[in-house]
Amino acid sequence: MAYITLKTPTSESHINIGFEFTEFKTQIGKSQVVIITDSNINSIYGSQFSEFKVIEIKPGEKSKSLEIIGDIYKHLLDCHIDRNGLIIGIGGGVVCDITGFVATTYFRGIRFGFVATTLLAQVDAAIGGKNGVNFQSFKNIIGTINQPDFVYCDPKMLDSLPDEQYRCGMAEAIKTSLTRNNKLFDFIDENKELIISKEYSVLQKLIYDSVKIKVSIVEADEIEKGARKILNLGHTFAHAIESKTGMQHGEAVSIGVCKAADISLKLGFLADEENKRIRELFKGFGLPTEFKFDFEELLPAILHDKKKDEQIINYILLNGIGKPVIMKFHYNELKKIF
Numbered sequence: 001m002a003y004i005t006l007k008t009p010t011s012e013s014h015i016n017i018g019f020e021f022t023e024f025k026t027q028i029g030k031s032q033v034v035i036i037t038d039s040n041i042n043s044i045y046g047s048q049f050s051e052f053k054v055i056e057i058k059p060g061e062k063s064k065s066l067e068i069i070g071d072i073y074k075h076l077l078d079c080h081i082d083r084n085g086l087i088i089g090i091g092g093g094v095v096c097d098i099t100g101f102v103a104t105t106y107f108r109g110i111r112f113g114f115v116a117t118t119l120l121a122q123v124d125a126a127i128g129g130k131n132g133v134n135f136q137s138f139k140n141i142i143g144t145i146n147q148p149d150f151v152y153c154d155p156k157m158l159d160s161l162p163d164e165q166y167r168c169g170m171a172e173a174i175k176t177s178l179t180r181n182n183k184l185f186d187f188i189d190e191n192k193e194l195i196i197s198k199e200y201s202v203l204q205k206l207i208y209d210s211v212k213i214k215v216s217i218v219e220a221d222e223i224e225k226g227a228r229k230i231l232n233l234g235h236t237f238a239h240a241i242e243s244k245t246g247m248q249h250g251e252a253v254s255i256g257v258c259k260a261a262d263i264s265l266k267l268g269f270l271a272d273e274e275n276k277r278i279r280e281l282f283k284g285f286g287l288p289t290e291f292k293f294d295f296e297e298l299l300p301a302i303l304h305d306k307k308k309d310e311q312i313i314n315y316i317l318l319n320g321i322g323k324p325v326i327m328k329f330h331y332n333e334l335k336k337i338f
C-alpha cells in the first residue's frame, strides 16, 4: 500500500495505491454524495456502494458527449446536490473524464474523487486532473484541468478487466516509462510475464512507478504550457487514428508511439536497437505497432487535435529511451517526413 500526493499551487490530490477500493468511504460523509459509474462496473461492484445515489452511464467513448453531461446535471439537480456536494467517479477513463468535467463545472466546481477501475485509468486517466468530452468528431476538445481530491487504484479490480482493456492500459504505462529515465521501461521489460499474469506485487509497483512519473511531470506543469506536453508522446496520431477508425485509445497510442520512435530513428535521435526494443515491448503485450494510413486523410483530425497551434504541430520524439524531446513541425514538414 502506498500514497502519493500530487501538489499544485491550488490543490492537493491524494492518490492511494493498493488499498481496497471501498476504503474511499472512510474519506467522505454520507450526505450529498453521488456516484457516477457505468453499467458494467455497476453490475460487478454496485452492491459495494449501494448506500449512495448512483448515476449510471453506458460504457464507452460515446458517453463523452455534451448531451450526456446535460442529463447528469439534471440528475444532480433532482438529487438536490449543491456546492457542498461530492461526486465520485467509479470506472475507467470515460467515467473519470465525465465525472471530472461535471464536477468542475456544476455550481462552478464541487469536490470530486475517483475509484479507477481499469489499468489505463490507474496509470494515466485518473491522474493529473485533465478531463473532457468529445465534440463533433474531435476528442477531448471541451474540458477543464482540475485535480480530484482523491484517487483509489486497487489492483485487485483489474482481475475483472477484459484482456483488451488491460492491454490498452499497458500502452499508456509503456508510454509513461519512455518519458523518464529507463528504470520503469526496464522493469516492464523484465517482468512482462508477471504483468500479463497480473501478479499483485508487480502490478502494484507498475502502477506506483507510473503514477509517480506522471505526478512529477504534472506538478512541474499542470496546465501544459511546456513539460507536460511530453506525456502526449504518440497521441497526435493516436487521436487522429481513433477518430477515423474508432480504434481503442491504448491500441492507437501503441501505434502512435511506434510511429514517433520510427521518426526519431529516421532523424537520428534514436538508435536502431532502442527502436526495436520499444516495438518489441508493445508487441509483447499483444499491442499493434503498425497501421497503414494516408497522411492527407488523417490531416484534418491532426490539425484539429488540441495540440495544434495554428499550422504548427507539437510532436514528441525520443532522444533515447526515457529521453523525450518536444519538436515543432509545420504540417508540411511532418508530411515530408512521412
Ligand SMILES: [Zn+2]
Pocket (backbone or CB within 6 Å): 124, 172, 235, 249, 253
Ligand atoms: Zn492517452
